[in-house]
Amino acid sequence: MKKILIGIGESKFAEHATEYGFELAHKLQAEVGLIHVIEPAVGVPMGPVDSTMGMSYDNTMDIVTPELMNIEQEVSKKVLQKFADKYGDDFKVTRFTEYGDTADAILECSKQFGADMIVLGTHSRTGIDRFIMGSVAEHVVRHSDVPVLVVPTKEG
Template sequence: MKKILIGVDDSKFADHAIAYGFELAQKLGAAVGLVHVIQPVPMMEATDTGVGMPIEGVVNYVAPELMDLQQQGSENMIDRVITKYGHGEDISHFTEFGPTAEGIVDCAKKFHADMIVVGTHSRTGLDRLFMGSVAEHVVRYSPVPVIVVPMPKEEEK
């Protein structure tokens, strides 16, 4: 294992997985890649109905200013992770735009990762049905092994 990709977000679940991923990388002498995926928020835009009356509709439009703010927030988050956990390791970082799980899998290919480390919210039942499972999607479609790091029950609260 020469390269480990770690999924980063602003949750305690991800923070737990990040710590695990950095510890593993240190033990293996592996380079670390950090990836944060931003899901663009579609904006409402007035469209012309053809009869002179504008209507509001959701279109695939994302304001460049919002994307810049999201990019800056992502870079700040990754900087905090590097400051907290990076102790001389070779660290690369990526910000992807799109669905989270697909972004992680695509980044693993670009980074030529040998392994992916992600956290899990441990959702079950209807919550998982409605929210989906990023970790499950990554495991299913990853070209490399995936370690899914659960949060210890006592730390979830």
């Protein structure tokens, strides 16, 4: 294990996984990649009410403006910097900001980085919460070409 990719975000779940990932990298003397994914904003329906579907989605408001993208990039840069500063003192840390579906972006970045392992946090949702929210970790585990370490954090 020479390269470990750690998925980060702005939650306690990501914080716990990041700490764990850096501890593992330290023990293995591995290089670290940090990835922060910005998911695209969903357009707001602006069309007339449609009797079959309730709304018309033909005309959506374009909310992905250059200003919004700049703000998202700055936030991502700060999040990456925060984790690199907090845990990456003696590591070579490569930082990635990706756009799109979180799970797919992590998988693609893993290939680009040449990761030998991916470390992700999870919020340990079960039942209907997991069904509704989906599971980035589960998608990554199912589709990754390299081992994935999922670090659970129970709420509460």
